[in-house]
Amino acid sequence: MSGRTAFDLDLAQALIDRKRDTPGATLPILHDLQERFGYIDDRVIPLVAEALNISRAETLGVISFYHDFHRSPVDGRALKLCRAESCQSMGCEDLVSHLELRHRIKVDEDNHSGLHVETVYCLGNCALSPAALLDGAPIGRLDRDRIDAIVAAAQGKTQ
DSSP, rough: OOOOOOOHHHHHHHHHHHHTTTOOHHHHHHHHHHHHHHHHHGGGGGHHHHHHHHOHHHHHHHHHOOOOOSSSSSSEEEEEOOHHHHHHHHEOOOOOOHHHHHHHOOTTTTSSSEEEEESSOOOOOGOOSSSSEEEEEEEHHHHOHHHHHHHHHHTTTTO
């Protein structure tokens, strides 16, 4: 995971202040917070709202609308699995079934498995379908063996 630190309210305020005057600052601020802490802590919602002169409801609405934002820390590593058409045609749904049947990991649920797997629709890596991002790093031509290795590494096991 890239540079994530424990949540710190003063650091969060500094991140907000750094981009508060940027046109369309809501998403850049939220992305910075997500990148730094791995999630958007509820304590920053009023800070973002106040800095941008928008309502708390509007701030929360943006966070809720975009599935990339998490409202609580992610358990372990994060795998974003593309389930768009190209990846479907190349077997991503088989990988989803494999994760559930072999590893008891359900996509888009908190499994407390050391690996949080979530659905995304198109990573722009269709030539290498099925595609995914592991902690933000692209993976192409994902198959069962690579999934097994990712799960094992996330759980601290060797294969």
